[in-house]
Amino acid sequence: MVVEGRIRRQNAAMLRRLKSVAAVALLVSLLAGLLALVSGPGYRLGLFSLPAAFTLLRWGVYAALLGVLLAGVALWRARGRSVPAAVALVIALIVVGLPLRFYRIARSVPPIHDITTDTANPPQFDAIVPLRQGANPLDHSQEVARQQREAYPDIRPMILEVPAAQVFDRAVRAARDQGWEIVAVNADAWRIEATDTTTFFGFKDDVVVRLTPLGSRTVVDVRSVSRVGRSDVGTNARRIREYLTTLSM
Numbered sequence: 350m351v352v353e354g355r356i357r358r359q360n361a362a363m364l365r366r367l368k369s370v371a372a373v374a375l376l377v378s379l380l381a382g383l384l385a386l387v388s389g390p391g392y393r394l395g396l397f398s399l400p401a402a403f404t405l406l407r408w409g410v411y412a413a414l415l416g417v418l419l420a421g422v423a424l425w426r427a428r429g430r431s432v433p434a435a436v437a438l439v440i441a442l443i444v445v446g447l448p449l450r451f452y453r454i455a456r457s458v459p460p461i462h463d464i465t466t467d468t469a470n471p472p473q474f475d476a477i478v479p480l481r482q483g484a485n486p487l488d489h490s491q492e493v494a495r496q497q498r499e500a501y502p503d504i505r506p507m508i509l510e511v512p513a514a515q516v517f518d519r520a521v522r523a524a525r526d527q528g529w530e531i532v533a534v535n536a537d538a539w540r541i542e543a544t545d546t547t548t549f550f551g552f553k554d555d556v557v558v559r560l561t562p563l564g565s566r567t568v569v570d571v572r573s574v575s576r577v578g579r580s581d582v583g584t585n586a587r588r589i590r591e592y593l594t595t596l597s598m
Contacts (some may be wrong), residue, residue, distance in 0.1 A: 367431065371423040374437035378416035381444045384409030393551030399577070402550065410448055416441035455582045459496035463487070464585035465572035466506045466593075468494035472559035472572045476533035477542045481555065484576035501586045507569040507593050513539055513562040516596075520558055520569065523596040527588070529556060545573075545588060552577060554585060558592075569596065 384405050392402035416437050423434035462485055465471040471489045474481075481487070497504065509516055521534055521541055529543035532555075539560035546553050554575045561568040571592055573585035 367423055367427050368433075370419055371427070371431045371434040371437065374416055374419035374423055374441075375433045377412055377419060378437040378440040378444070381409045381412035381416055382440050384412060385444050385447075389549035389551070393549075399550075406448060409444055413441040413444035417445065451582055455580055458580070458583045458586075459500045460580040461493050461496050462575035462578055462581040462585065463489050463493055463572070464497055464501065464504060464574075464581070464589060465489060465570065466504055466589065467559075467570045467572075468497060472540070472557040472570050474542060474555060474557050474572075474574075475535075475540070477544065477555045477557070480532070480544070481576060485574065485578075487574060489572075497586075504586055504589055507597065508563070509567045509569060509597070510565070511567055512565055513560045513567040516560055516567045516569070520560060520596060523592060524556070524558065526595055527592055547584065554581070554588070556588065556592075569593065 388402040388405040388409065391397050391405070392399055397405075420434045420438035420441060423431050424438065427434065429435075463471075468489065474487060478487070517536060517539060521531070524531060524541055524543050527545065529545045531541070531543050533540075533542040535541075539562070541558040543556045543558075544553050545556060552575065554573055556571065556573045559570045559572075561570070571589045573588050575581045575585060
């Protein structure tokens with residue numbers, strides 16, 4: 350009886366410790382999620398600077414790694430029968446996984462932020478230039494062009510078997526369909542300028558669409574340039590692809 354009582358007390362004490370570890374894991378994971386969630390919107394709303402936002406995100410990842418460790422220990426000791434630990438593990442893995450995914454993408458693409466279908470003669474911005482004070486320069490150098498061609502060989506001009514006068518309205522509608530903010534529409538120059546804002550951090554990237562009449566056909570060129578950051582993590586190339594796909598429908 351004495352031995353059984355001692356075993357029951359030991360089991361009860363171990364169960365309390367497991368519950369405590371699971372609770373701490375859940376708390377840490379929730380904190381990690383909060384840090385990650387406020388980093389982007391906080392910068393977008395002007396509550397803190399971009400370096401501060403990245404610092405919050407980084408500390409969120411650190412906290413999430415601790416959450417993974419604590420939740421893993423709690424689940425292992427509880428033989429998988431701990432709901433708080435399971436929830437903590439899921440939250441922590443999400444917080445770690447999303448930045449890790451962007452990191453892998455960033456490692457797989459060149460550190461450039463100016464993508465165009467015409468690297469020899471990129472479409473030029475006009476109305477948007479005053480909005481880019483203090484932003485990345487708009488000179489598409491030969492080195493940037495080389496890196497783009499190697500990384501994104503599919504980013505090329507699109508030729509439509511339709512006169513430019515018929516394509517232009519479609520091009521404007523396609524830009525609006527992408528959710529871009531139209532800055533200028535110049536039908537005389539066959540040019541559209543717009544700004545796209547990323548969802549999480551609210552980064553602003555500028556886009557120019559240029560149509561070139563070629564008899565009864567039209568050459569469509571697009572250029573997308575980030576205002577901040579050295580690497581766009583493939584965002585500008587993806588934006589151009591999506592726009593050209595929409596326009597071709």
